[in-house]
Amino acid sequence: xxxxxxxxxxxxxxxxxxxxxxxxxxxxxxxxxAVPGETEELKQRFAARVEDVALLETVDLSAIPGAVxxxxxxxRARVKVSWSIENFGYNLPVMVSSLQGNLxxxxxxxxxxLMDIELPSSFGQQFKGPEFGIAGCRQLTGIAERPLxxxxxxxxxxxxxxxxxxxxxxxxxxGIDFIKDDELLSSSANSRFEDRVAGIMKVxxxxxxxxxxxxMYAFNLSGEMDEMxxxxxxxxxxxxTCAMISINSVGLSAVKKICxxxxxxxxxxxxxxxxxxxxxxxxxxxxxxxxxxxLAGVDQLHVNGIKNKFWETDDSVVNSIExxxxxxxxxxxxxxxxxxxxxxxQAFETWRRTQTQDLLYMAGGGIMAxxxxxxxxxxxxxxxWSSAVEGLTLEEAAATYPEFAKSVxxxxxx
Amino acid sequence: xxxxxxxxxxxxxxxxxxxxxxxxxxxxxxxxxAVPGETEELKQRFAARVEDVALLETVDLSAIPGAVxxxxxxxRARVKVSWSIENFGYNLPVMVSSLQGNLxxxxxxxxxxLMDIELPSSFGQQFKGPEFGIAGCRQLTGIAERPLxxxxxxxxxxxxxxxxxxxxxxxxxxGIDFIKDDELLSSSANSRFEDRVAGIMKVxxxxxxxxxxxxMYAFNLSGEMDEMxxxxxxxxxxxxTCAMISINSVGLSAVKKICxxxxxxxxxxxxxxxxxxxxxxxxxxxxxxxxxxxLAGVDQLHVNGIKNKFWETDDSVVNSIExxxxxxxxxxxxxxxxxxxxxxxQAFETWRRTQTQDLLYMAGGGIMAxxxxxxxxxxxxxxxWSSAVEGLTLEEAAATYPEFAKSVxxxxxx
Numbered sequence: 001x002x003x004x005x006x007x008x009x010x011x012x013x014x015x016x017x018x019x020x021x022x023x024x025x026x027x028x029x030x031x032x033x034a035v036p037g038e039t040e041e042l043k044q045r046f047a048a049r050v051e052d053v054a055l056l057e058t059v060d061l062s063a064i065p066g067a068v069x070x071x072x073x074x075x076r077a078r079v080k081v082s083w084s085i086e087n088f089g090y091n092l093p094v095m096v097s098s099l100q101g102n103l104x105x106x107x108x109x110x111x112x113x114l115m116d117i118e119l120p121s122s123f124g125q126q127f128k129g130p131e132f133g134i135a136g137c138r139q140l141t142g143i144a145e146r147p148l149x150x151x152x153x154x155x156x157x158x159x160x161x162x163x164x165x166x167x168x169x170x171x172x173x174x175g176i177d178f179i180k181d182d183e184l185l186s187s188s189a190n191s192r193f194e195d196r197v198a199g200i201m202k203v204x205x206x207x208x209x210x211x212x213x214x215x216m217y218a219f220n221l222s223g224e225m226d227e228m229x230x231x232x233x234x235x236x237x238x239x240x241t242c243a244m245i246s247i248n249s250v251g252l253s254a255v256k257k258i259c260x261x262x263x264x265x266x267x268x269x270x271x272x273x274x275x276x277x278x279x280x281x282x283x284x285x286x287x288x289x290x291x292x293x294x295l296a297g298v299d300q301l302h303v304n305g306i307k308n309k310f311w312e313t314d315d316s317v318v319n320s321i322e323x324x325x326x327x328x329x330x331x332x333x334x335x336x337x338x339x340x341x342x343x344x345x346q347a348f349e350t351w352r353r354t355q356t357q358d359l360l361y362m363a364g365g366g367i368m369a370x371x372x373x374x375x376x377x378x379x380x381x382x383x384x385w386s387s388a389v390e391g392l393t394l395e396e397a398a399a400t401y402p403e404f405a406k407s408v409x410x411x412x413x414x
Numbered sequence: 415x416x417x418x419x420x421x422x423x424x425x426x427x428x429x430x431x432x433x434x435x436x437x438x439x440x441x442x443x444x445x446x447x448a449v450p451g452e453t454e455e456l457k458q459r460f461a462a463r464v465e466d467v468a469l470l471e472t473v474d475l476s477a478i479p480g481a482v483x484x485x486x487x488x489x490r491a492r493v494k495v496s497w498s499i500e501n502f503g504y505n506l507p508v509m510v511s512s513l514q515g516n517l518x519x520x521x522x523x524x525x526x527x528l529m530d531i532e533l534p535s536s537f538g539q540q541f542k543g544p545e546f547g548i549a550g551c552r553q554l555t556g557i558a559e560r561p562l563x564x565x566x567x568x569x570x571x572x573x574x575x576x577x578x579x580x581x582x583x584x585x586x587x588x589g590i591d592f593i594k595d596d597e598l599l600s601s602s603a604n605s606r607f608e609d610r611v612a613g614i615m616k617v618x619x620x621x622x623x624x625x626x627x628x629x630m631y632a633f634n635l636s637g638e639m640d641e642m643x644x645x646x647x648x649x650x651x652x653x654x655t656c657a658m659i660s661i662n663s664v665g666l667s668a669v670k671k672i673c674x675x676x677x678x679x680x681x682x683x684x685x686x687x688x689x690x691x692x693x694x695x696x697x698x699x700x701x702x703x704x705x706x707x708x709l710a711g712v713d714q715l716h717v718n719g720i721k722n723k724f725w726e727t728d729d730s731v732v733n734s735i736e737x738x739x740x741x742x743x744x745x746x747x748x749x750x751x752x753x754x755x756x757x758x759x760q761a762f763e764t765w766r767r768t769q770t771q772d773l774l775y776m777a778g779g780g781i782m783a784x785x786x787x788x789x790x791x792x793x794x795x796x797x798x799w800s801s802a803v804e805g806l807t808l809e810e811a812a813a814t815y816p817e818f819a820k821s822v823x824x825x826x827x828x
Contacts (some may be wrong), residue, residue, distance in 0.1 A: 027598065028571055046572035046602075062694050066725045086603035087571050093636045093663035094600045097685050101597060104688025105724035105754075157442055157501050158460035183515060184441065186508045188460075189500035196807070224505045225639065225671040249507035249515070251665005257639035271511050273689065275697050279478050282696070283689050310519035311480045340519075393782025 002120030003082040006053060006099045006288075011062065011111030011281055013069030016077035017053050019108045019187075024048035024081050027103055046087055048098075049089040051080040063111035063281035074110055076281075076378045090126040090296060093252055100284065111281030114288045119228060123295065124329025130299040133332025134358045137299060140179045140241045140265060141216050146389075147361040148216075149381045150178030152339070154364050156375060157184045161191055165199040173205040174375035175382075176367070180218035183246050183269045183306050185248040193221070201238035213218070218244035218267035225254050229261075236263050242300075246274035247293060259297030268298035278311060286320045294334050300360055306349045309341030318353045325356060335360050342366055343411040344384030348397075357399050361385070371410050376403040417496040417535030419465060420702075425476065425525030425695055426642035427483030430491035431467050433522045438462035438495050441517055460501055462512075465494040477695035478793045488524055489570070490695075502541040506709060507666055524662070527696030528702045537709065538743025544713040545676040545748025548772045551713060553693060554589045554655045556629050560803075561775040562630075563795045564592030566753070568778050571598045575605050579613040585620040586629050588789035589796075590781070591751065592774060594632035597660050597683045608648050615652035632658035632681035632714075639668050643675075650677050656714075661707060662686035673711030682712035692725060701736045708748050714774055716751045720763045723755035732767045739770060749774050756780055757817060757825040758798030762811075765802040775799070785824050790817040 012019040028048040056076040062069070088094035091303065100114055105114040140337035141148055151171060153164055171179055186211045187193035197219055208214035221231035221243050228250070235243055244267040247255050259266050276283040291300055315337075338350065338359050343366030350359070363381055370377030380403040387397035387404070398405040426433040442462040456691035469492040476483070514528055546554065555562055565585060568576055586595055601607035602796055622628035635645035635657050642664070649657055658681040661669050673680050690697040704715055717734035718726045731752075738750040752764065752773050757780030764773070778796055784791030794817040801811035801818070812819040 027567075042569060046569070066692075084629060088596065089603070090600060091600055091637045091641075091661055093665075094634075096663040097597050097636065097660045100689060101660070102688070102724075103686035104686065104692060105726070107723070107725040138618040155442075155456060155460070156457040183511050184501065184508070186505055189503070219506075221509065222815075223505045224507075225667050227505075227750055228667065246511045249510040250667045251507075251669070253637070253639050253642065253664045253668035254671070255665070257668070271515035271735070272518065274516070274520075275514060278480075278518060279693055279696055281574075282693055304519075309521070310516075311521040312519070351434070379641070 002085045002122055003078055004085055004095065004120060005082045005118040006114055007083065007116040008079045009076070009111070009113045009115050009281065010079050010109055011059070011074050011076045012109050012347060013062070013071070013074050014108055014275050015066050016055060016075050016079065020050045020079045020081065022106060022108050023079070023103050024050050026106055027081070027098055027101065028083070028087070029242030047082060049082050049345065051082050052077040066110040066277070067107045076111070078115070080276070085120060086124070090123065090276065092292065096252065096292065109152050113118050116285065116286045116287045117291050119291065121329070124331070127295040128297065129294055129328060129331025130297055130334055131259070132265040134297040134335045135332060137216070137265055137335050137360070140214070141368050142213055143177055143231045145357055146382065147359040147385055148177040149359050149378060150180065150362040151176055151367045152180050152182055152362060152364040155367055157188060159191060159196045162200040164191065164196060165203050166356070168200050168215070168217070169203045169207070169276070170374050171378070174204060176215060176378050176379040178216045178218070180244055180267060180362070181220035183220060183271045186220045186222050187215050193219070197202070197234050197240060201240055214241065214243045216265070219243040220244040220246070221258070221364050222250050225257065228254065228258055232258060232261055241265060242267055244269055246271050247298065248276070248324055252292070252296060255293070255298070258294040260351050265299040266297065267300040268293055268302065270302045286316070287323045290320070290323050290334065291328060294331065298334060300337050301334045302339060305338040305340050305342045306346040306353070307341065314349070314353070320355050321356070321359070325358060333358070337362060344381045345394060346395050346413060347384035348389045351385070356388065357385070366407065369410070371401070371406050372403060376406065380404040380407040416499045416536055418499055418513070418534060418665070419494055419532040419803070420510065420528055421505045421530040422493045422495065423525070423527045423695065424486050424493050424523055425490045427476070427481050427485070427488050428522055430469060430489050430493065431464070434464045434467050434493045434495065436520060436522050437493070437517050438464050441495070441500070441512055441515065441522055442497070453657045462499060463496050465496050471519055479525040481521045489770070490525070492529070492536050496670030497780040499534060499536070502536065506670065506706065510666065510706065514645065527695055528698045530701045531705050533705065535743070538745070539649060541709040542711065543672070543742060543745025544711055544748055546679040546713040547745060548749045551630070551679055551774070554628070556627060557591055558681065559771055560796065560797055561773040563593040563772050563792060564594065564774050564776040564782045565590055566596055566776060566778040568596070568782055571602060573605060575609045575613040578605065579617050582614050582629070582631070583621070584788050585792070586617060588792040590629060590637045590792050592630045592632070592732055594658055594681060595634035597634060597658070597685045600634045600636050605697065606647050607633070607673050611648050611652050611654060611765040616653055619653050620731050620747050627657055628655065630656045630679070631686050632656040634660070635672070636664050639671065642668065642672055646672060646678065655679060656681055658683055660685050661712065662690070664704070666710060668733050669707070669712070670710040676733070676768055679713040680711065681714045685717045688725065700730070701737045704734070704748065705742060708742050712748060714751050715748045716753060719752040719754050719756045720760040720767070721755065728763070728767070735768050735770070735773070739772060747772070751776060758795045758821050759808060759826060761795070761798035761802045765799070771799070771803065780821070780825060783824070784817070785820050786817060790820065794818040794821040
């Protein structure tokens, strides 16, 4: 029978082998005493199994509250635990409850992070993954090789539909590939969702008729289940190509239901992610996280960006991009959404470290606040990327392109 | 215009007033440069506002990775930030994205936890809250005053439907009020959901016909959206009174959709909760968390238990019980589900500290592994509670009741 394997980074004051056994017990048949009915045969078939324990560093200070060490030492280890898929079949929420769930409660661990998930091959048959992914998003936007250049409507919240549509017109004229709502806006007092879709898609459709280029707009439909389905239909009806969801706030089952409609590319915004990963020894690593959401079927997934304005390191961002671009079964790959404080200057380092253009590269202020205007902001982004790929340095690109040069002037110290 | 207020426990190497302003900026109109269109009027109406900053301790070591202090000092504070409800209306996921969301990414914070949410009164009109709550669950089970005594089917996973139904028969005969699936089981290879409901409800209905007492069984319907709705109908069709959901794994929008059916009491299992709260300076406190889920409409919510087998302190458990029993608008109160390593011995301390019997008091091994059998296990729990409420000590109760005395013998050192 196929098994699913979770890899954990753990810390414990006890022998890591024994702590791992507690984990496996809690996450299968466990209670605090032996109970009738727990036969050997049943355990053999359904019990979680410790597959591997690799000892790592020992430290003097525990990472999070839990059991106190009598020796003052806390041991870290990489632990692999497996479950038979007979336990939950192809049920993502129960898979999550098994692989994460109560194990964060176990006092024997003073640190526990789910680092990766190995999925058995039948998951590849059961879950279709992204409907569009990289190839589909390229096709929808008509961009063959370079990164899709995107922006976020700012101010995040407060603009009227008319204001927003006018901004979309400016951005479309400027040659943008992709625009998104901010995650703080779904339907607000002066920007009702349905009105916004109608207003914006009119601009986008007219622009597409005239130029042949259809801007992809990610409308944030996050909300209650029925509301989201109705909003989804609104986008489809108006000829939109993309819907955005705040995946952590909406949750797995509802996101999967939206992805299952398979008519729109799904832009997965991971706001709230910091809570789940920021501590090195608590929560879940992006490598595990992105697999769950790819199984659910999202097409675009946020990964932060090089030299971002947030806490995340460049190494972590590079790892996240690599994770998204690593094939999962024969599914389409999810497109990494690079954003946060991006303005084009980071294109060079992003290219150097990832060697990929399969990115949705987002700049908010970097485009909207460009000194020469929005069209120059878009042009500067494209110039930065083509220069990076051609092997130019930032300085050489600035010397070649006036729009990018102005970006460097304004944003260069950011 | 009504505002919603989030209270945060934060840590920062900077002036907490300034860090709080960054938070408010990021969670409303913010990007890293000023953008056109962000007028004063718009800011006044839609911007998040820092309401209060109360300085707390200063420490030498940062709680989580983020900005490094130039002075080596990190300042902690309690910060209140408010948003106009015009920003998101009555949309729970967007409320969560505003109150939590990207603010966990802000590098200026080396610790950030959402401690509480103050909801404006119109939320009380918009959200009905629990359909059953404490009063409704008492009515469904026919228990007027004492805690509902419940248990979990163990082994958690692996029993056949026939085995499980037999165990339910034993428990019903023993006088149990409530039984639940384990969160690791929804539909497994040898316990298909629909079969399990049919098998168990047959036992429960027959028992109810004979005795007038209908045991409440929480079937774990966690899964995909349509699957959950179909499972819900299965429970209703067979005369069940309760459905269980792993709320963190399933997510907010799908849980709300299930609660909105309003025919079954919803047992909210919070597995995965440790990830969200175990670190004192990251994530969300139970006081804020339970409000979100009460708005969604859950009837029963896990709070761990006194002297539990997990990491959580008794103080934290007591606070959680108190939070559940604090009225939210004129909604029915959610019933706190006390569980984890409980066997009756903890009834005394639970009563002493909470002075409430409005609890669903769960014991797994404490009932199932009682030396005199399951009926004695249930009796022992009831004896413990009635003794505690009457003012007896544990020792006095053990001297009075042989079943409870055996519990003390077997579990007393646990």
